[in-house]
Amino acid sequence: MTELKAFTVEKRDHIAEVTLIGPGKGNAMGPDFFAELPQIFGELDADPDIRAVVLAASGKHFSFGLDLPAMAPMFGPLMEPGALAAPRTDFHREIRRLQDALTSVAECRKPVVAAVQGWCIGGGVDLISAVDIRYASADAKFSIREAKVAIVADIGSLHRLPPIIGEAHLRELALTAKDIDAQRAEKIGLVTDVLPDPAAALDAARATAQEIAANPPLVVQGVKDVLGRERSAAVDDGLRYVAAWNAAFLPSHDLTEAMSAVFEKRTPEFKGR
Template sequence: MDGKDFFSLSCGDDGVAHLLLNRPERLNTMAPAFFPALRDAVRGLHDSGAARVLLISSTGKHFCAGMALETFAGQGAMLDTRTARARLSFQDSLRRLMDCFTALDEARFPVICAIQGGCIGGALDLAAACDIRYVAADAFFSVQEINIGMAADLGVLQRLQQIMPAGLARELAYTGERLSAERALACGLVNAVLPDADALLAHALAVARQIAAKSPLAIAGSKLALNHARDHGVAASLQQMTLLQSAIFDTAEMGEAILAWKSKTAADFAPLAEIGRL
């Protein structure tokens, strides 16, 4: 299996990249091959500089039902914890899985997640690593892992209580109960609830295009600053900002932005530079 078995990926001339989960007949579940395919797709966009924002959406009734359950039935090396050597290897395998969603958090462009129906198990790990979440009215979230006898381990326990009240995050983690779209909006997990999947996609695309029209240099700098401030104290984050701003401050870019803003026209910003590969 490769990425084409799980999703399609496109990037328009406007800088909006769209990753569409496309296994509705399997509830868009994630098999092991999904994770490196997602990581490589996101990091490919990151390296190319062409994408200014990434929208992740899906097809069918549910956004994603999480990890395919048959994955846990296997006894391959990835799940083997019977010996000390196996457990050491398990740790590396798990770190690599975590890194596949961390790629979303570390991307130098914002990532928007548009969710209809269920966002279950590993799908919530994915959504929590995104910058912005929008949902359809039928959406719901569940930390499903606790219902199958395991602790969620791909980032949701670490990220969720930074997005929403810690007590509610813990309630979800301990009970596995569903969080509705309305309650997700009330607690700050999502930014907006739209009537249906069509309205959801239209809204998410409109915001994506709005972001893509801004200076990609300023957007990338803003995400770096926001992520650093999330993970560090105010004093350390202000110090990081002095270094970051000295690196990205560009009066020509600002002049282009100010002229476009005053004239109410679209600015013509250059894309970010491609990142060379070793």
């Protein structure tokens, strides 16, 4: 792999360990993240020696989600007064690119096991919704935060989480943008188990990856393929729909207010305009 800025990748005993390392605060997801993620998982998918993947994060937090300051140029042209077809088309293309980055995780033929510690917000939840198995440390906290920044979540969580946590739980989390702790996440099925601390969560993810890697690799890939068959078409259709919806309806005074509040470090005041 070329030199990476947002991840490290280590391979050992048929297992690849992919670790988020920033460069944004709290492993926020910026341009490097979205450029490197599909490259990494494309190469791991094609590597015959790799049978399972552990997805982890450095530092106290898994991810603060989308790095709004770093990704602000993506929104700029769309927010110009009277933005017409060209900027909306460009924005639609960018949404699809971000979606495809996370889809590379979901479509990797090698099972992916995540270990989550600290905050897992917005895009972080989108990311873990694309893996196969999730473990959390006791300090983990989760939030589908997009509604609080005047955005309809559009890169995976709304489409991949219904079979994982159920539609009622998803509606509660997405519509309120509330935070939940690790114990609640385990209760609703977002994570398989809660471990005492980040090291234990990572150990659990590694142990499960080792168990997977000990099985016949093509059979494991077949199990993942069969389990994902019915879901994949519906997810793809939903991602296409929300990309078109956001390209049409995302620009608003509330979004401008949300972005300004982030940069000015204050509470936004939404007025539904």
